[in-house]
Amino acid sequence: MVRFIWRYLRGRLGRSVALLAGVLVATTGFVVLTGATDTSRLEVTGSVGRETRAAYDILVRPKGARTPLEARQRLVRPNYLSGQFGGLTFDDWAKVRDVPGVGVAAPIAMIGYSTMSLHVPVDVTDAVDRSLDRQVIRVDTTYEAERGLSRADAAPGWVYVTKNSVIYPSFEPSPDRPGRYTDGREYPPFDCGGGLFPYPDREVLPDGTTVPVCPTDQSAGDLRAGQTRSDLERPWWYTVHLRPDGRFETGSRSGPGAPLGRPVDRLVVRAFATVPFLLAAVDPDSEERLVGLRGATVAGRALTGADRPTDTPTTANITAQRIFPAVASSRAYVDLKAATRLSRLASPQVSGLSSDAVRTALTASAGTPAGEWRGDVNDRYRESMDRRMAADALSGELLETVVQPGPVSYERLPDGTLRATTVPRAPDVFGAGRFAGLPQPWLAADQWFRPLTRVELVDPASGGAFRSWRPVGLFDPEKLTGFSDVSRVPLETYEPPAVTGADPASRAALGDQPLLPGGNPGGYLSPPPLLLTNLDVVPALFDRYPDRAAAPISAIRVKVAGVDGFSEVNAERVRAAAEEIARRTGLDVDITLGSSPEPQTVELAAGAFGRPELRVGEGWSSIGVASRIVRAVDRKSLTLFALVLVVCALFLGNAVSAAVRDRRTELAVLSCLGWPARRIAASVLGEVAVIGTVAGLAAVGLSLPLAAVLDIRVPAGRAAVAVPVALALALVAGLVPAVGAARTHPAAALRPVRGTSRRRRHARGVFGLSVVNLTRVPGRTVLGAGALAIGVAALTVLAAVTIAFHGTVVGTLLGDAVSVTVRGVDRLAAGATVLLGVVAVADVMYLNVRDRAAELATLRATGWTDAALVRLIAYEGGLLGLLGAVTGAGAGLAAAAWLVGDVPYRLVAVAVGTAAVGVLVAGVAAIVPTVLLRRLPAARLLAEE
Template sequence: MRRIIWAQLRRRAGRALAMFFAIVTATIGFVVLTGNTRTSQLTVAGEVNAHFRGSYDILVRPTGSRSALEADRGLLRPNFLSSRYGGITLDQWRGITKVRDVEVAAPIGNLGYSPFFAGRRFDLTALVDRSATRQLIRQRRVWSADRGLTVAAESPDLVYVTKRPVIRPLDEDPVDGTQKYADGRTRRNPCPDGIPPPVLEVREDGDEVPLCLASGEGTRRRPALVVELDADGLFHYPSSTPGQPSPRLDPLALVMMSYSVAAIDPDSEAKLVGLDSAMTFGRYLEPDRAGGERRRFDGPVNLVPAIGTASPQIDEKVFVRAERVIADPSTGDLGRLAELANTAPAEARLDTAPVDSVDAQQSARTDGTLYFAGGLLSRIGRSGAVEYQVDPDGTLRPELRRPAGAAWTEPVGAPPQLWNDTALRETTMIRSGDRAGANQMGVGLDPIGFFDPARLTQRDPLAETPMETYDANVLRGAREVDRELLGDQPLSPNSNPGGYHSPPPAFLVSLNSLAALTGETAPISAVRVRVAGIDGFNSVSRERVRRVADDISRATGLDVEVTLGASPSAQTVVLPAGQYGRPELRLSEDWTRKGVSATIAQAVDRKSVVLFGLILVVCVLFLVNAVSAAVRERHRELALLSCLGWSRARLVALLAGETMLLGVLAGAVSSVLAVPLGLRIGTDVGWERALWAVPVAGAVALVAGLVPAWRASAAAPLNVVRRSGRNVTVKLGHGRAGVLRLAIANLLRVPGRTALGCVALAAGVAGLTLLMAIVWTFQGAVSGSILGEAISLRVRGADVLAVVLTVLLGLMSVVDVLYLNIRERAGELAILRASGWSRSSVRRLVGYEGVGIGVLGALAGAATGCVAAAWFAGVLDVRLLWTTAAVALAGVALAGLAALVPVMLLDRLPLAGQLSAD
């Protein structure tokens, strides 16, 4: 039997080499891909363990804080603190610190936005016409935000420059409708109602001209600034700077914005993020100071110790746009005041250099000088949460709210200009001083130090949870047009409380100070918890965090979110157009997806199991087809051996032995080639795993050869010898319709052969469809987050290789079946040629049969793969249906291309020889 086996392999070297090559391909693919699967598992496990933990493991929020959108998507929205003011008591926080395995419980509380104003000088000297006796300059403070897309101009102020002497009113209040002036005389106000007593300009003839110039409306009307220009070219300002003329015209401009204040527990924050080590100037907060110390600064005030951020992360600039107006205000034409202030034509214009609004207000001084950073117990603005409309594709559209400026109720002054921009949060104003019992301007901040958020404890961008206390949430352009509008930069927040995203707090005070200021019994907005003993993303660590979260929930009744294993996840947000020029923007915003690490670990394990089994099944199907083809080619030889007395078991052993020998030899070659090929694609197969190719190839070949060998040995010898299979009707015409009908008849006449070809192609198509579903499901499970995207890029190469090998094996099976059909039906085709069929008609016949096999096999395989893919993915979506259709069409096309190979062999068939053989 051994001599027969070797003789058969030598005599049918072409068939043996084809099977050998098939087994080598299948075995190498099996060994390398299973090795890559293991490598992928280790890679993913390593990535997850390296990036599974943010700054905290558990987030505790007041009851009812979790929005429906967060619950539906398993997300944690950024800026969740900016709309939460208190809700957790000091006793609840202390209870959290006592829960077993709680390493750090760091509370954070919000006070709100404090309006703030300061003076800033902008140089307008270049705009002055020094030859003019008098001139009027209109100036506006212009605010720029949103990467320059938002430009908001305030109502104008007037500056009157004159070379004539002026008499100024004193700062004393009018008595009986008269105002005392600097020359000692009193005069009645000649200006219309609502305009303060004017400066008097003395003309060359001695007449006094009242300068009834004012800006603004109603109670917010402001008198024009009158500046004297002397013969030396120096500018004299009002009595606030007597005797100090200046070579520059740089009137003091009122710059008004707002800044936010939050409170921390200094000890907890130092342990959580190392805030005490991030100080760049001054000293850190002392946790035991509740309140402040009274100091002298323009009157007695109560100053609260605070630390400020050295990086406010606010995109907001201010500059002055000044215009020299074509008008003569000294003519006494009081009816033109509105025109002069707003619409009078200009003969010259000057835009000053922009400055950051924070710098303009000097709210982050680091020179050691005491700085009174605002009146915390005046009006405080608090912004609400953003509400969304959700598009069918999941895009988020924030709902509009009334502008923050509409909540401004102060009788004097106007809100900061950007408070009037389009709002997506509802702003309310409170007077926190009412609870503390202090005077309206009795409390301010004393910046005792400044910190740099970049120097905080190193945080992992792949696993970071929201830390809006120090970082603004990131908004990037979602489309090319949006990125171009933003200059390829993120959209940063400004100081508008009604804006979509809020800046980090400009100042941090101690939690005790916040409680003393507001008198609130529950001043804490959230508590960030880090659990002790977490040394990796394993079942023990996950269970410990889950238990701590359950204990906190039971002890406090608060909303508890497990953030261990979370990662930022991009959500598409559409911001509506702004009031001051910013167009609608489609942005990508990083929310936090919970449970990403666990999902990744589960997905890669499931994918590995399915990929392993699928490759094995495709290998066996291919070999079954190849062995079946070899057995059919030898049916007469096997029948003769049976007639000579060979038993069925001996025939099975002969056929299985041939296949087994090819499998072992192919396995040996595969084990040698697997290691270098694995290294080529970045997989360390290892010689121990590579040696498994020998028994795997032998076992697969044996399993694949047993079934066709057993079927071949069961045939009746005499029937096999007598069977000719040449009963063909040739009365059909050889036009296109006749060729197509004969091709269909041939497929139906030999259903077993047709089914074998269809199954071979169906295996490849089904494998491709299922593999695509595996890849997509895996990518869908792990992508959608920064950590998931990073991991998916590392394991995608193995998926691509698996798809390529699956398609290659299926295509080889189809070619093999069609080639065998040509060999077995050579006489049949020769008869057709002899009966008058043209060469092109015979070619079309073979091609139609190949396409028929392709249609049946591709449709069956695509349907099977689609059902299996839907089961694996857990959903039958449109994308999977389109992919199934595309794969089916590709299968038909591949079958048609495969038919070209046997069609080319038709020209080599000797017509006379085939006829004589039949």
């Protein structure tokens, strides 16, 4: 048997080499190209919430930004972006923005907390005894936060009310006349005892003389630069003129150009409350498209991409400033109140005394209770912000430093509750190197659950302009997309912070109300960014820190185009975009589509100001679709590479079938000599098995250097797969012809080889004869056309994805959402498939010409010219190519349309184009057999016939 097979292969050496070359090319291509199917893929696991729709679908963060808790349990705290500072560059943003399918890529750069002094209004009108010429109203303030559970007494405030006229410093911006007052006169400075401003209010006595009235809040004590004072340590003072008409008039120490207070019927003073606001930078246009920031503007104007810091010059009393524009929240979202007790001190002596002497005298005096008052920071917040937006505002809010909070750490208790761990306090983080006595939130002396870091935006040793921010407009966060609907829309950038009691004791302590932030940046609750500036100003803000300025972006929130709700197709569309973002950037990419709120019980340690230990329920976000980058096989590419083998099998099967047809007489003789059917089949399979084995061994040696040249990683173990692949390919291709050979009847030795067409057809003309010829051996025609059709179908799908869908298409297949992304190796595989299909067409035409050699010689002898014979073969090749190309293009069009559920005109145009290419290359392939026509030995063939 072995000798028989070897003699046959040697006897038909040319044909054997051709078959071996085909198997070698297909097997080598398959092994090498499958080395490129390992690709970065975003694997999505877990179930998804079908009722959710976040403002964004994908979250991009710096590499390694995921917390351990998030990595373990896929749980994310509300406003988790508030603790992420920088890490992404503007180039990262551009890469994300350029990914196909990305509709909006909105960057956000968390900068840190900036504190602002707000006022708690206190109405003391009813505490004033209008019969007294002079009196002092003492205001004892108890600050309350966290639903009244945290309480602290502040230093008293004082309201000096006199019927004598009062003159106030005019703050005229002239370096020559700093002591000018509202009566038009100039007065010498008065030392109130270490105060910052030597021109206090002056009381006009009945004899016309004036005496200074030193406020108790003017002394900064022995604080050094960088040290701060809590709101609890800040006494405050008002000098009030009780006019003859019963109204009240107060002055202003706000700065140059500040007008005197208008006479008012009610005397409302203000206690100070320092509140931290988280400052972030956004791209205004992207933020508008993502959450409707511009449409949420309720006062002033919206933030624009043209906003830049402005510089103000130094005047007599105000240092030069660099003011950064911002839009502020129209709501404070802080639970901070003040309960005040009023008492009246009659006829005290305060005029002409130093601040310390005034404080001593007033503290020693007994007062008469004069009422109580409760105020809320939120009551006058809007008024305060409107005043800061005014065109004549003297300055902005100080921005010399920012405070950046870190993440909260947790330990899990046996019952599954998370205990938030406390960290040491560092009160001086609220200071600024060029200032002494800056205020800090009183609740900052409470427990800290997160570390705080001070970032000096200005060199403390510099004498340059102060830095500040000023609001240019107000936006209502509750008008932003998804802000108020916390229960349905998780993972929002501006989510309102709130937790509720998780056990009866905690609910009772909170009065069945949610716990809100109280103004402690180190506290557990982290508010969203409520101050927004333009992203383009961040490099100027961090000019002391080149690394921060180069990578200021904390996260990029991505909204995928065409995704307006959850569906399997939309989920796959989001996954495909996320995968491409991860591939291009190498950053942490999370899919937020389908995220859902999940209550989490958190235990908070008791506070330093009376708040008991609480167990609270917090709506964390469960990222329902966990995502991770894995090395996975691109099944679409693997399918394309398998098609290379399929087409090769068709080509090989056609060739073996032709060989069996040629040897029908020989095989019939063997049957007559007693060879059993199985031995005849084994001989045919043995021949193709030898070809396959040799091709496989050659492919092993060829694939490794070829992979190195193409920069594709192919391990030796994978290269060794070439042998079984080639052998299996050869056996599969030869199986049907071998079975046919085994069924050869001995009488076949007496019958000529002819086509299988069952009825005679009368052809008219060259074209008609070409049609008849193709139907004479329909199996061969189908094999050739099918091989070409497979290649054209693959090429049509890839061309449709590339041209009509810009490289990626998402749709459904058999009920599953799938995405197809075209890569270079895919195009190479499709090209190889088409090429093998063309070779199969050429082989079919070659076999047709060879089998009909005598017939063609007869036509030439009867007067057919060579041109007519060439046209005949060309028509057959063209029709065969047309059949395969149209079938393949139609199948590819149907597959692409099925995938996307639509047939756009561009898809049809692509299908028509690939069909035309298929017909063209098939026509070119038909040229090869025409060369054989000129070599036909007409005389010998006619003699044999």
